[in-house]
Amino acid sequence: MSAAGVMNAPILPGATLGVLGGGQLGRMFVHAAQSMGYFTAVLDADATSPAGLVSHRHIRTGYEDPQGLAELARLCAAVTTEFENVPAAALQTLALTRPVAPAGEAVAIAQDRAAEKAHFVRCGVPCAPYAEITTPAQLAAVDASLLPGILKTARMGYDGKGQARVRTPAELAVAWDDMGRVACVLEKMLPLAHECSVIVARGRDGSIVNLPVQRNLHRDGILAVTEVHAGNVPASQAQQAVAAAQSVAQGLDYVGVLCVEFFVLEDGSLVVNEIAPRPHNSGHYSQNALDVSQFELQVRCMTGLPLVQPRQHSAAIMLNLLGDLWFKDGTAAASTPAWDQVLALPGVHLHLYGKAEAKPARKMGHLNITAATPEQARAVALQAAAILGIAPF
Template sequence: MGGGQLGRMFVHAAQAMGYATAVLDADPTSPAGLVSHHHLLAAYTDTAALAELARVADAVTTEFENVPAPALRVLAETRPVAPSAEAVAICQDRAAEKAHFSRAGVPCAPYAVIDSEAALAAADEALLPGILKTATLGYDGKGQARVADRAELTSAWQRLGKARCVLERLLPLQRELSVIVARGADGHAVTFPVQQNLHRDGILAVTQVPAPDVPSSLADEAARCAKAIAASMDYVGVLCVEFFVVAGADGAPRLVANEMAPRPHNSGHYTIDACDVSQFDLQVRCMAGLPLVSPRLHSPAVMLNLLGDLWFVGGEAPAKAPRWVEVLALPGAHLHLYGKTDARPGRKMGHLTFTGATPEDTRALALKACALLGLPAF
């Protein structure tokens, strides 16, 4: 379900293991549809297309958290579906997501649900300054606004169409982390190494592994929390949990769960080149009921997200291909482009992973690539 780049990389992983694949997506040029054995060109809720998907597929997964949960429930009547519609529905709703974190015993930022004028008026002053986010459909920084005081909160809620929202207290972040966990139907779960992330304008820009500024005790706690979150909703498949690191009352760093994605994640793309099994390999194993082995990081890695802006460096038009020849002359460079036909500012066009002998060497190579591509240093 879903035809984007995550589906494309899943399709590649499944095909490498000998499986045939089918993609349901309405876009005739969708990255996953272009490389799959079957491409069902229809909306996610199309009754006939869902029936056809159930006919040709032995199991169904998703690469996009906004696939309608009711469609997954229909498929689950005749086929194994993972993650379940119930798990996807939790991840689709920020309020439900935060309530789930609490049930799993994992702390999150203080928050309030804003779904009416009365809820707006009753919002605790202690949540300001904060971030107002739509409860559904927001991603990559969309559907959210920073608010310093009650007047800005009111204005932002109106700009967001008075949609059901979550107001989170703005926390003094030290850094951002994520954990990819894969969990089988038997409850066995494994995690990849903790990833340290840098976002720009709400979109992931850089991932570094091993996380350079994270003590092992905090990394172990992040992995434990991610497994607890997955287990508490009986999750099957690959799940990404994003965390903030903030200073506790005693000044020590502590974890706060931010959000989760019921699928492989942008911050886990480095696993294709730096681990003995990738996040997509484990997604295939989850779907096929195959053993889940603990992933091994065999090389330090830095992943750079490649947005469509790179095709318009200096404001040039029409689009011009970035300096791939010079980038690929750097040792340890692994370029992944997603097969999207049109480059647009802000659109995820691909990623570039560097692997090396040491974290320092790897970072130095990635910084050289940033200079060649016109990306900011990190």
């Protein structure tokens, strides 16, 4: 068989699959791959990384370490990433000898908000009006119609980091100074009704499947609640969101799992917010409410196995579990939340990430609540939230 044929042949269980990044998304990928019969290897410098602790092999080097990358390539039949800020060059190096999904070129676009916005425009997918700011001249030339707006660093922003709301040109100038005058994007603030996301999985052969549209609630820039059930968004919005997400993935010639996040405006229209080239917090409910999770789809994409359209069998709500819950009584010392009380509720599934220390705003785990009806799922989710000290929604 030719080298190209080897690269395109399905990689069957028994092979070793690699992941760059040792966080919770890597951990859940490792669990999914192992349940399907694969061996796993994680490259992450942290000796106590959640994914490294459960993987067959843990390569403890930086993402750009030549020896670490060579060892990962030697061990693995294919490689993926769990973190969008892994250097794209590392993925491109691995791709010289191994199938890598997603490709470094696609990850590089997701790492740069300006390149990301330009890609949305190329795909004909609407996004918020914006301007790039990389020089004082561009700052001075910003159109007043973009204010009030949100200034975002072009690179390395996630979970609300690297962002500032600005109302006037003076506030914009101060915010850009505060960000160190790095490359930024200014987005016009739009009248939002709510937020939603779509996770798609695209195979090497161009086949594409999607999870149901997810309705999301963010607090302080971090996802707090995801609700997924029939009618969580109007059917026309759902169809538009899925079509837009597919267009974004196809425009990248993407292989892998991709999350596309949307703002739903008060007039019912959709604009794309950003993409994440990996499984996503808003897709965690798929572990318990769908017959194929986003992490199994990640395995299928990188190995060239067939993609099947996931089917939802239960209404679902996902609650993010942040480290604040360990300090809900205002004490300095962490205390374990009342998991026994939460797990006494019907349809509650606890997923903790194996992190050694709870810290405020740190993602420690999530709860998936499943039920026969949306009303039942919501009632139980609110009970669980009350026990844990999560604000109602």
